[in-house]
Amino acid sequence: MIELNILGPAEIRNSKGELENSFLAGPKRLALLTFLLLHRPRGFHRRDSLLPLFWPEQDQKSARNSLSNMLYHIRKTLGKEALKSRGTEEIMMVPQAFSSDALFFEEAIGKQDYENALKVYRSDLLKGFFVSNISLEFDHWLEKERERFHTLARDACSNLADSFLQQNNYENAAKWLKKGIELDPDSEELHMKLMQSLHYDGNNKAALEVYENFSRYLQDEWNEVPKPEIRKFASNLSEETKKVPEPPRDPSNKTEDEASKNALAVLPFEDLSSRKLHFAEGIHGDILTALSRISDLHVISRTSVKNYPKTEKTSALIGRELNVTWLLEGEVEQAGKIIRINVRLVHAPNDSQVWSKMYQEKLTAENIFSIRDAVADDILETLKIRLSPREKTREVQHPTQNLEAYRLYTLGRSSLDLRTEDGIYRGLDLFKGSIELDPDYALAWSGLADAHSLLKYYGLPLPPNSLSPIFVASKAVELNPNLGEAHCSLGIAYSGEQNGPAAKREFEAAINLSPSYAEAYIWLGWINLMMGNATEALAVGEKSVKFNPLSPAFRIFLSIIYLGNKKYAEGLKEAQRAREINPDYSFTHFVEGLSLYHLDQFEEALFALKKTLPHALPLSTPSRAEVQTLMAFCYHALGNSEWGQNLKEEIHSRINPFPMAMLHALYDEKNAAFRSLENVQEWGSFSNEIIRYLFPKVFADLRKDERFTQLIGKINKAWGLEQEHE
Structure with missing residues (x-):
């Protein structure tokens, strides 16, 4: 297959791998080929639209002859199948007929396969390319495309580095950060991350060299100095402190009580019994739950700590990943009718054991809960945590005797x-x-x-x-x-x-009884979002992820809350983090697509939504019709209006009034949109969030209409509210 490589100096290779220099001898041919290949929306181009771009000073007849000649050379070089005609006036490239590094790069970025994308990114699009006697419009288009590819490549380096940082693979993180800095030498963010990576890898000297080189560069090129944050970090490095370094964490973990001295994670207990009856799991969960009811303790959720069974990671590393100071470890062994539990409290930053104890009782439900209470009391005493008056008077209950x-x-x-x-x-x-x-x-x-x-x-x-x-x-x-x-x-x-x-009342009651109960926090955040309290939802949602940082479901909930607060980049980051934690959690693709759409990354959004479609059922959340509607939004933004119009015929408005209303709004059919909205019988999570918060451009006219105020009143009533809360 013919190879067209344009990320860097242009080159065309035939099926034998040999360079085809004759085509490149005509720069305008390459300009036309690149435009036909990359101009968005992809598809057919009218010949009369190409003439003023490439032959602005020629009359129409001469320009048409020149275009025909150029198209002949493209077919001759790339093959007859490389160009497709529709009638006599429209032409398009057929990328399946040849291979292109630019198209491969875009596809890999859309799949978040950043490493393979960067393998083909040699340099800027058509680096060193110049063509005379061409329109300024083409020059502007080419410059924007160069900038787009350049930005995608730089961001791919940053995303790869972030992925390796989360794995504590500082060497590979530094490798991709250096590549990113080559692409964007002005980026303080990338320089800061590189310094941190080198620092976490124990190489403060190299981190300081990065800072010194960056400082000289800013002074020489821009007569500026680095921002205070990076200067302060460099100053701390130079002092060679012995403090255990903390790797960067997600923004949702950066709270006012970060690294609290009373933050604790109960790691999964190892089952040493010959028969696996799962008592180790139960005892672990019981101790975790008992401790989560103490207001002065910050306890990580079971969903997050379950990722650390028999881990080889150091206590210091686990502490940094979960943002805790204390780790409770233990083993459970059933020997006949005896249950034996050995637990240890470890100070994570120093990787030092501060307390340990072995508990042994006859195996009964009553004794398991008695051991649970004893462990909790011993930990509170060791950490010198005082119970509140209400906690002191709370009755200790043993849930079951069976x-x-x-x-x-x-x-x-x-x-x-x-x-x-x-x-x-x-x-x-x-x-x-x-x-x-x-x-x-x-x-x-x-x-x-x-x-x-x-x-x-x-x-x-x-x-x-x-x-x-x-x-x-x-x-x-x-x-x-x-x-x-x-x-x-x-x-x-x-x-x-x-x-x-x-x-809301029940979730607040749950948090009041169990201050570290992550599940109650995320649901309280979600219900606030549904009730129109987006700001309040955000504060609670971010706190929930602090208690349960490794749950994909929590990350997705927080992503949705971010979208409701118009924090689209943060929403995308949370959805991507959820996918990293569990690639099989299909809901991530939908929320990722939703986030990408609001960031105007329509092709990438469409790619994510297509992954969602096989998992969407007619009555699920989101439903198949709702996913298809969002795909129509993406197609429309990319210049394909027919897809959504065809979808109108497929979706029955009586069965799916809300997706139909969205399609009417997309095509500026305001009255029809309101008629469909009047037929919505149940305002669920998807439709509620969409109407209240999302798609500000598409729904702008609807939200200005007085009928929209009445609609919000109807939704509030459906959710048990008397009036709208903004």
Whole structure:
């Protein structure tokens, strides 16, 4: 296949790999070829639109002859299949007929395959290229394309570096940061990251050399000095402090109490038993939950710490990744009818053990909970944490006396944490089994309510004769009113019924009872977003990720909240982080596409949405019609209006009034949009967020109309509100 390489000095190679210099001898041929290949929107070009671009000083007849001659040379060099005609006036490139480094680069960037993209980026687009007797419009277009490719390449270096930083692979991070700096020598951000990477890798000398070289460059080129932040970092390096370095973390982790002395992670306990009955998981979860109820402790969620079973990472490294000072480690062993638990408290920055103890009792549910309470008390005493008056008077409860019910509940929670279809159904069955053994087990009722709520949320069918989530969660609260998990489950159930005030009340109650309960925080953030309180949602959402930094679901929730606050770049970053944590979590592709659209990266957004489509069901969130509608938005932005018009015929407005309303708005059919919006029967999470916050350009005219105010009132009423909250 013919190769066309234009990222750098242009070269064309034939199927034997030999250079084809004859075509490049005519610079205007290359200019025309590049324009036909890269001009957006991609597709057909009218001949009469090309004439003034490339032959501005020729009459039309001469210019047409010149164009025909150029097209002949393109076909001769790249093959007859490289050009396609539509009628006599339209032509387009057929990229499948040859290979192009520029198109490969764009495709790899869209897939976030940054490393392969950068392999083909030799230098700026058509570096050193010049053509005379051509229009200024073409010159401007070429310069913008150079800048676009250059920016994509620089950002790819930065994204690769960020990925390696998250893996604590500082050597590779530094490699890509140096490449990025070659592309953008003025970037203080890249220089700062490079200095940090070298510092974390133990090479302060090299980090200081980077700073000194950058300072000289700024002085020589711009007569400026680096910004205060990078100067301060360099000053700290020069002092050669012995402080354990902290790698950069996500913005959502940078809170006022970062690196709090009472931040703790309970790492998964190792099961040393010959038979794996999952008591280690249950005991680990019980201790974690007991500690999360202490207001002066900041406890990392189970979902995040489960990533560290039998890890070879050092305590200092785990502490930095989770942003905690203390780690609780342990082993559980069942020997016959005896349960033995050994735990250690480690000061993460110094990787030093400060306390350890072994607990041994007869294996009963009662004794497991007694050990849980003893461990929690010993940790509080070691860390010199005082309980609040209310915490001192709170009654200590042992959830169940049935050991098998306890085991089934533990397995159910582990299954539910997967957030997959199989995991939810398996969790539901396990919770049912636990309740059959102990009908008064409040935690099992709470788990059962969550399983029902998640099935409803994801549009999955409920088993026959299922109870409503509100009934099940209310049963949990009735059995134990002081259980934060039960109140959170009830809040989730109310959310499913769009009872905003009741849901918010339950989430706040859950946080009041369990101040480190991450699940309650993220749901409280989401319900605030649904009720029109975007700013309040953001504060709570960012806090939730601090408690559960390695959960893809939490990252996606926070991404959606960021979008609602018009923080589109932050929303994209959270969606990408979710995909890094779990590439199989399909919802990430949808939110990533939504973020990319709002950043005007329409081709990349379309690529992400296409990945979502196979997972979108007719009644899921988002539904298939809703995903297709967003794809229509992308196609429309890229110049293809027909795709969305055809979609109108496919989507039945009576069944899918909201996607139809979006399509009407896209095509400036305001009255038709409002007619469709009037037919929306249920304002769920997707439609609510879209109407309140997203697509400011497409919905600008709708939001100025007085009918929009009435619509918001209708949505508020649907969510149990009397009036709109901005």
